Amino acid sequence: MEISQLEQFATIVKCGTLSKAAEELFISQPALTRSMQKLEQELGVELFSHGKNKVELNENGKFAYSLAQNVLRDMQNLKEQVRQFDRSRRTISVGSCAPAPLWEIMPTLTSLYPEKRLVSEIKSETELIEGLVSGAYQMIITNGRYENADTCSVFAGSEALLVNIPRLHPLANIKGGVHFADIEKYSVLLYTRTGVWEDIVRREMPAAHIIMQDDRDSFEALKRESALLSFSTELSIRQFGNVDEAIVLPVLDDSAKIDFYCHVLKKNKQILSEFLERYN
Numbered sequence: 001m002e003i004s005q006l007e008q009f010a011t012i013v014k015c016g017t018l019s020k021a022a023e024e025l026f027i028s029q030p031a032l033t034r035s036m037q038k039l040e041q042e043l044g045v046e047l048f049s050h051g052k053n054k055v056e057l058n059e060n061g062k063f064a065y066s067l068a069q070n071v072l073r074d075m076q077n078l079k080e081q082v083r084q085f086d087r088s089r090r091t092i093s094v095g096s097c098a099p100a101p102l103w104e105i106m107p108t109l110t111s112l113y114p115e116k117r118l119v120s121e122i123k124s125e126t127e128l129i130e131g132l133v134s135g136a137y138q139m140i141i142t143n144g145r146y147e148n149a150d151t152c153s154v155f156a157g158s159e160a161l162l163v164n165i166p167r168l169h170p171l172a173n174i175k176g177g178v179h180f181a182d183i184e185k186y187s188v189l190l191y192t193r194t195g196v197w198e199d200i201v202r203r204e205m206p207a208a209h210i211i212m213q214d215d216r217d218s219f220e221a222l223k224r225e226s227a228l229l230s231f232s233t234e235l236s237i238r239q240f241g242n243v244d245e246a247i248v249l250p251v252l253d254d255s256a257k258i259d260f261y262c263h264v265l266k267k268n269k270q271i272l273s274e275f276l277e278r279y280n
Contacts, residue, residue, distance in 0.1 A: 001039065006039075006068045007025075013057060016054050016055070017054045091118070092117070093120070093139075094119070094138070096122055100159050100260075101157060122195040139272060142263065152269055154261065159260065163183060163248070166226075177252040187229070188205070188229045190213070191216065193214065211228065
């Protein structure tokens with residue numbers, strides 16, 4: 001029995017007729033008929049009740065179809081796991097809840113593993129954890145600890161939110177810092193690819209008028225030239241510089257500070273052992 005026979009069998013069930021199934025499979029109808037006859041011979045039972053215009057499964061066929069679906073799912077999982085294993089040998093894929101940790105971690109990984117290809121992306125915490133478990137990521141970076149018996153974790157630094165206030169803005173006279181409640185009354189410029197920071201800002205300021213900008217150069221230009229409030233962090237200022245003439249104040253709410261942690265599955269610990277030792 002061949003996997004292709006089970007795929008053809010499932011396609012017939014989905015299409016309802018041999019002619020439609022043959023068309024979808026890009027084979028002739030006689031060839032498909034012979035393949036199903038061979039499958040029935042190998043199983044030693046009939047699978048179909050042949051009607052005038054369509055093919056229906058008999059009781060044997062219905063049972064065989066449920067088993068075939070399981071086999072095909074297992075085959076797809078096998079393919080994906082082998083591909084992920086191959087990628088893990090040649091590639092280090094990192095998922096992060098925010099961009100800032102990647103600015104230090106990716107160069108560190110490059111220096112430690114020059115023979116590896118590195119890829120990274122910003123995702124939600126749910127997607128990161130699912131990706132780590134499935135093998136899509138060799139490492140994830142989350143906001144806070146992810147407690148799990150199958151993972152090992154290391155602290156990867158902190159980041160605090162700042163607000164950039166133009167000199168002529170009504171908030172320009174505030175000293176020491178501001179709260180989200182102070183900022184919520186005004187229009188705010190926010191860069192799109194900020195990951196968990198966008199979630200925090202939207203949660204803490206549900207009534208705010210937030211203007212999103214997905215191009216970094218345009219975002220920086222608007223920060224410099226407009227009268228809008230905008231956000232940055234100590235790490236983003238270090239990476240991209242400060243807004244000219246703007247007053248930079250910390251956001252004082254507890255939710256405006258993030259502790260980052262890197263997580264690796266224990267079974268993959270050896271792959272990133274040098275990195276984990278450096279951060280421990």
